[in-house]
Amino acid sequence: MKARGGELGWLTWPPKQGETSGVSRFYAYSICNVGEREQDNWLRTTFIQRHPSVSRVFVELQFIVRDCNSFDGASLICKETFNLYSSEADADVGTTFHKVQFKKVTTIAPDERTNKNEMHINTETKVVENLSQKGFYLAFQDIGACVALLSVRVYYKTCPATTKSLALFPETVAGGEGQGLKEVTGRCIDNAESVDLPRIYCTMDGEWVVPVGQCQCNPGYEEVEDSCEECQPGFFKAEGTSGKCEPCPANTQSHNSGATYCPCKDGFFRAVTDPITGPCSGLPSAPRDLKATTSSLSPGKLLLSWQPPEDTGGRTDINYSVDCQHCGCNEGSSCQPCGKKIRYDPPNMLLTDTKVSVSELDPFCNYTFTVEVHSGVSMFAKQAKASTFRPPSSDNKPDVPTFVVLNLEKNSVQIDNLSPGTAYRVKVQALGSDGSQGVSSLEEQFETLSEGQLNKTAVIIAGVVAGGVMVFILTVIYCLHRRKRDTHTRQGPEDTYFSSPEQLKPLKTYVDPHTYEDPNVAVLKFATEIHPSHITKQKVIGAGEFGEVYKGILKAPGKKEVAVAVKTLKPGYTEKQRQDFLSEASIMGQFSHQNIIRLEGVVTKFKHAMIVTEFMENGALDRYLRDHDGEFSSHQLVGMLRGIAAGMKYLSEMSYVHRDLAARNILVNTSLECKVSDFGLSRVLEDDPEGTYTTSGGKIPIRWTAPEAIAYRKFTSASDVWSFGIVMWEVMAFGERPYWDMSNHEVMKAINEAFRLPAPMDCPSAVYQLMLQCWLQDRSKRPRFGDIVSLLDKLLRSPDSLKTIADFDPRVSIRLPSTSGSDGSPFRSVSEWLESIKMSQYSENFTRAGVITMDQVLQMKNEDIKNIGVRLPGHLKRIAYSILGLKDQTSTLSVFAV
Incomplete structure (x- = not known):
């Protein structure tokens, strides 16, 4: 009404009830029948068209309500509130008005009431939801208040x-x-x-x-603010990436803008295998100082040698070839290629050395040797230098031995058709796949037997072979007889490997110790009793639910000392606490797997009960990873996960659900072998593989628990798979807390809205995809632990599969703080900022480098961070990404999309 400068033509009911007033362009709809009982006055807007995409509108009201106490004698029936209603329609109904078509949205009450002395204008905003028809009406109902409606603003929100x-x-x-x-x-x-x-x-x-996802500038373009601009002349960009245009490399040029590569300058070339983004190189010059050296002791043989070219053209892939022609060997004959008549050592192609030995040269011939130099670009031209050599003449041709060369792909050979009583010399040399030659072995001489010796040897060999055949036959008969006899007596794990398929026995099934009427019987059945005198407690290494945990030594009679972890039961325990404490031993005692923590035994027959397990030197996995942030490769981390998965596969095959699978409950030894531990929350499945265990209460670790287990307290191996996905995330994030500082309520809401944790920094894409499979809402579609072990094995066998990294956004993925502290003020110091990202150990490094203000921090680059002494890759990334987050100042999110 204020904008129009008059009334809006809204409908009042009953007609003429209420009034429109306008004083100095200040318009309002008002009603004030506070002295009359049973008031039911309505004001309806005109038809409001709805945007097709809008289902939710906001109604902002400005109004005045008179204080009932300011009316003499009317306060008993006076009201101080009015109601907001809405009604949808596909067409304007004009002045037709039916109260029953309206539904109540809310009651409007003033924050401040107007009295005789001063006026107070109230502002309230209400929401009208679930709109679907072409338009709607708003209506305001008065039931006996003195109210003036000054302004109604209806709007919707957009991004x-x-x-x-x-x-x-x-x-x-x-x-x-x-x-x-x-x-x-x-x-x-x-x-x-x-x-x-x-x-x-x-x-x-x-x-x-x-x-989610990112566009990248096309080849020949680079990102400039929010646009992609062409590379300037003299610059290029070969791929569609987020990188900048690069200067043209050496011996190249680019006169045009938007270049995707820089062509070579005249006289310079790229080899076929050279990247289009690399420099161009020139042709090598000719080899120098070709010489031929002969020896009177070796007629028919010479050594060719030369010097490398003065200019290699800027390349390192230099090699040589030697060509030969002979002239004048026969009267009147012309010069011809030497062909295979002569021998080179090493072969005359792809030479990397500057010398070669040439043999089996004939006297009375003139030889011309040409040495050519090659590189990756020599196909465009050749450079050569030749020298002529004639071997010394001889009245008698030398006695040239016969050579046989065998090319083999194995490390042994049998040479047949040798002459009896003849000396042979053998030399072995390795050859590369590209024809390159390795170092030769020493030449060894062997002599074949004479014909008489051969006959005698044949008789001996025949006798030995006959005896060997007889021994073999007797051995087979004995083994078959013994196997038949042992069929009925052999027991143990070998049965599953030697029996036929129909004889295979099912895997042992876990027995819940709580099913025993006397829990002490379960402990004695599944755990070994240890005398306390065999245990030496050394130092406290932690505290469990029931008491302290010690590192100790177990020295059982006749056995070696072993390091152990000793869980104790604190004094003043109840009998139920003692039974609950020992029930974990009853559970652990049933397992035997290299990735499940091993129970050494229990102490139950003495005052102080104890559980003794193998000692894991590196402790809990989450703390160990945090202490060694960035020190392990993806391959090592996946190896850890494979061990955990193998342990969980074993448990699931025993029809067993862990319920509390988390990195804090995985222990690590010195060889980085991971073992599942802490079976305090664990429960057994029924015989039905799809059976569930319903808890009767107790705490649930929300961040690690599947949604169906949170909602219905039903746990299966599939819910353990969900937890394993969270453990995978913890491991790849080096012990980061899942969902960071979100509350449990925020975590549950995010999961139910189909959001999932984002990929950790440097996490292989294949590993993150497996996490997402573990977090599928439908538990029947999640992989089984057997599938997970198989996939992790494939990744470990193919390290290249771990090179593709999943998308990572530092503003989302590591919950970086902004430049504000917890109280909303800027960080007061560099040390306060470092403490917020858990990097306070580098405070002194920053101080020594003179970085003492946050403005100086914001100017730092990766090289600066390295120079002040931050060397660990994980720490370097955390600090660098934090600085990026400080610069960006985008809002930190509390939920994340798949």
């Missing part, structure tokens, strides 16, 4: 059109309460592309969150 990561996202209407986040697909800006279309989410409050 504004924006450009993020080189992608354009259109203006999007925010969703309603039931819709949560709206996924919006964007398009790449001009001169940019993306394999997968980028996506982003629009919140109910009109804010963009969680961008």
Whole structure:
């Protein structure tokens, strides 16, 4: 009404009830029948058209309500509130008004009431949800208040059109309460592309969150703010990446803008195997000082040698070839190629050395040797230098021995058809796949037997062979007889490997110790009793639910000393606490697997009960990874996960559910072998493989627990698979806390809205995809532990499969703090900032380097961080990404998209 300067033509009911007033362009709808009982006055808006995408609108009201105490004698029937109603329609119904068509939205009450002396204007905003028809009406009901309606503003929220990561996202209407986040697909800006279309989410409050995917500038373009601009002349960009244009490399040029590569300058070339982004190189010059050396002791043989070219053209792949021609060997004959008549050592092609031995040369011949130099670009021209050599003449040709060369792909050979009583010399030399030659062995001489010796040897060999055949036959008969006899007596794990398929026995099934009427019987059945005198407690290494945990030594009679962990029961325990304490031993005693913590025994027959297990030197996995952040490769981390998965596969095959699988409950020894421990929350499945265990209460580790287990307290091996996915995330994130500082309520809400933890930094894509499979909402679709072990084995056998890294956004994935402390003020010091990202051990390094203000921190680059002494890759990345987050100042998110 204020904007129009007059009334809006809204409908009142009963007609003429209430009034419109306008004083100095200050208009209002008002009613004030406080002295009359049973008031039911309505004010209805005109038809409000709905945007097709809008299902939720906000109604902002400005109004005045008179204090009932300011009316003499009317306070008993006076009201101080009025009601807001709404009604949907597909067409304007004009002045037709039916109260029953309206549904109540809310009651409006003032924060401040107007009295005789001063006026107070109230502002309230209410939400009308689930709109679906072409339009709607709003109505205001008065039931006996003195109220003036000054302004009604009806609006909806949108996420504004924006450009993020080189992608354009259109203006999007925010969703309603039931819709949560709206996924919006964007398009790449001009001169940019993306394999997968980028996506982003629009919140109910009109804010963009969680961008997924990124566009990258096309080849020949680089990112400049929110656009892709052509590379300038003299620069190029070969691939569609987020990188900048690079200067043209050596011996190349680019006169045009938008170059994807720089062509070679005249006289310079690239080899076929050279990258298009690399420099160009010239041709090598000719080899120098070709010489031929002969020896009178070796007629028919010479040594060719030369010097490398003065100019290699800037290349390192230099090699040589030697060509030969002979002239004048026969009267009147012309010069001809030497062919295979002569021998080279090493072979005359692809020489990397500057010398070669040539043999089996004939006297009375003139030989011309040509040495050519080659490189990766020598196909474009040749450079050669030749020298002529004639071997010394001889009246008698030398006695040239016969050579036989065998090319083999194995390390043994049998040479047949040798002459009896003849000396042979043998030399072995390795050859590369490219024809390169290795070092030769020493030449060894062997002599074949004479014909008489051969006959005698044949008789001896025949006798030995006959005797060997007889011994073999007797051995087979004995083994078959023994196997038949042992069929009925052999027992133990070998049966499953030697029996036929129909004889295979099922895996042992876990027995719940709680099914025993006397829990002490279960302990004696599944655990070995140890005398306390055999245990020496050394130092406290932790505290369990029931008491302290010690490192100790177990020295059983007749056995070696072994390091053990000793769990104790604190004084003042009840009998139930003692039974619960020992029930873990009853569980552990049933397991025997290299990736399950091994129970050494228990102490139950003395006052102080104890559980003794193998000692794991490196302690809990989560703390160990945090202490060694960034020190292990992806291959090592996947190896740890494989061990955990193997242990869980064993448990699941025994129909056993752990219920508390987390990195804190995995122990690590000195060889980085991981073992599942802590069976305090564990329970057994029924015989039905799909059976579940329903708890009667107790705490559930929300961050590690599957949604169906949280909602219905039902646990299966599939819920353990979900937990294993969280353990995978913990391991790849070096012990980071899952979901960071989100509350348990926020975690449950995020999971139910289909959000999942993002990929940790440097996490292989294949590993993250397996995590997502473990976190499928439908538990029947999650992989089984056997499948997980098989997949991890494949990844470990193919290290290249771990090189592809999953997408990582530092602003989302490591919950970086902003430049504000917990109280909202800027960080007061560098040390306070380092403490917030758990890197306070480097405070002195920053101080020594003179970095004492946050402004100086924001100017640091990776090289600066290295120079002050941050060497561990994980720490370097954490500090660098934190600085990136400080610069970016984007809002930290509390939930994340798949």
